[in-house]
Amino acid sequence: MYCRGAAAVILIYDVNHLQSLVELEDRFLGLTDTASKDCLFAIVGNKVDLTEEGATESGEKEGHNPSKAGGGCASPRVPKQVQLEDAMALYKKILKYKMLDEKDVPAAEQMCFETSAKTGYNVDLLFETLFDMVVPMILQQRTEGPPQTVDITSCKPTKRTRSGCCA
DSSP states (O other), X not given: OOOTTOSEEEEEEETTOHHHHHHHHHHHTGGGGGSOTXXXXXXXXXXXXXXXXXXXXXXXXXXXXXXXXXXXXXXXXXXXXXXXXXXXXXXXXXXHHTTOOGGGSOOHHHHEEEOOTTTOTTHHHHHHHHHHHHHHHHHHHXXXXXXXXXXXXXXXXXOOOOOGGGO
């Protein structure tokens, strides 16, 4: 539940339920306190395969008809309740809460995604984008900062002395 030491945090909500985005903000905004200043935040709307708009994006684009998936019983398509702009607004709230300047971090358009875990729509894009941002950050931290390990071979073991009742 904590962000301490994380290079990136992925916050996920359901695009079909506005309340999930509201609860995401309510529950997790405070937890971002434990994240470092350079931690990346991705806001991800999931379940686009269940929306009217997502039916074509996540299924037909990949070459199969989503209405035939699952043995012919398709899930009813619903209008999307949460727009990408709502996720971008949450991303900007996180930046403001963390007192980060929008010029110093990736743009909201880069850090807000809509995916379908069921069909895999945009899942690779999400992880590839984060990977491409996180790896250079980690490499830079390693070259700039002190080593994250302790060399125990240079330490001399302390000489034990006998004392007390068992001497």
